[in-house]
């Protein structure tokens with residue numbers, strides 16, 4: 549479901565009134581309803597015309613002789629408009645417009661007349677489908693930043709922290725941003741850039757008054773071993789926020805766990821395939837793992853998302869098969885049994901790895 553905001557600004561006879569209404573529009577089901585405000589001095593013999601001046605004074609809705617007059621109404625608005633008839637004697641000719649779509653954008657005129665005189669007011673309908681999610685991914689040293697279902701046309705910019713002069717950064721591929729419009733008139737934007745491994749890569753998508761960012765950085769690899777526990781940090785300096793989602797993924801695809809924090813209260817969901825390995829999630833967001841096998845070597849990503857931003861931190865976990873390193877020390881005196889034991893251990897490790905790998909492989913196939 550797409551969220552959209554309808555911004556309505558109104559000019560009433562030189563007197564500027566700006567009314568900002570917050571609307572949720574679902575483009576898929578033809579949009580939401582909207583009340584266009586219009587007031588006049590109460591008086592008898594009320595007449596009101598709602599028109600669209602930009603479209604040759606297209607008739608939106610008319611009222612006189614104490615009743616709706618819809619013979620001249622434009623086909624576009626048929627069955628979608630209503631006045632609040634009981635409100636008219638009180639000087640209220642506000643119009644209810646149902647199922648707003650992008651085509652309804654623009655300026656509307658409310659003309660009213662009574663025995664006391666005439667009035668005109670204008671109101672503007674502008675729709676926004678704000679950027680609500682910016683997705684960032686790293687693959688083969690290329691970062692892809694993407695956001696979908698946006699209106700009006702979005703802009704995308706790249707930056708880094710600490711800053712670098714991107715115009716001289718050979719990593720910035722010119723012409724790498726593409727924009728597409730879907731059948732509802734909403735924009736999808738995608739951009740790619742060479743990854744700057746030594747700094748935080750920032751992608752900002754802006755549309756109308758809304759701006760969202762996604763950041764990606766890679767931190768130093770973490771060493772782990774088959775027998776020990778390992779902690780992968782998620783160092784995001786966002787201690788002031790209380791409502792966010794934290795997701796840990798493996799190789800950017802497999803979700804390990806998701807934790808939803810609402811006003812500081814966490815709710816965690818761990819994927820079945822990772823229940824064995826996940827020991828805990830620390831308060832700072834670090835992932836504590838144990839019972840690792842070689843298949844767990846790879847890139848771990850910690851994604852922290854708030855209503856405004858997404859921060860992605862990638863950490864490579866290198867697993868050292870510590871039991872193998874015992875073997876090199878094993879060629880000491882009286883070591884025949886040592887070698888045999890080592891051989892058995894190696895066999896056991898290999899079997900274990902194979903089993904772990906097969907289990908992992910099978911479960912991947914099941915997805």
Ligand SMILES: *[C@@H]1O[C@H](CO)[C@@H](O)[C@H](O)[C@H]1NC(C)=O
Nearest residue numbers: 583585587632635640641642
């Ligand atoms: C006019 O009537 C509509 C519908 O009842 C209401 O939402 C709106 O607030 C009214 N406007 C004024 C200025 O009273």
Ligand SMILES: *[C@@H]1O[C@H](CO)[C@@H](O)[C@H](O)[C@H]1NC(C)=O
Nearest residue numbers: 720721722723724725726727
């Ligand atoms: C982008 O690519 C198009 C077509 O390949 C080309 O016409 C245009 O000049 C390019 N723009 C920039 C800024 O490189």
Ligand SMILES: *[C@@H]1O[C@H](CO)[C@@H](O)[C@H](O)[C@H]1NC(C)=O
Nearest residue numbers: 790791808809810811812813
């Ligand atoms: C979170 O806190 C805010 C402000 O204290 C409150 O308005 C809101 O209802 C709370 N939300 C939940 C889900 O508890």
Ligand SMILES: *[C@@H]1O[C@H](CO)[C@@H](O)[C@H](O)[C@H]1NC(C)=O
Nearest residue numbers: 791792793808853854855856
């Ligand atoms: C967290 O995730 C839930 C479920 O996917 C989503 O509804 C919510 O909007 C997310 N909250 C934030 C702050 O991203």
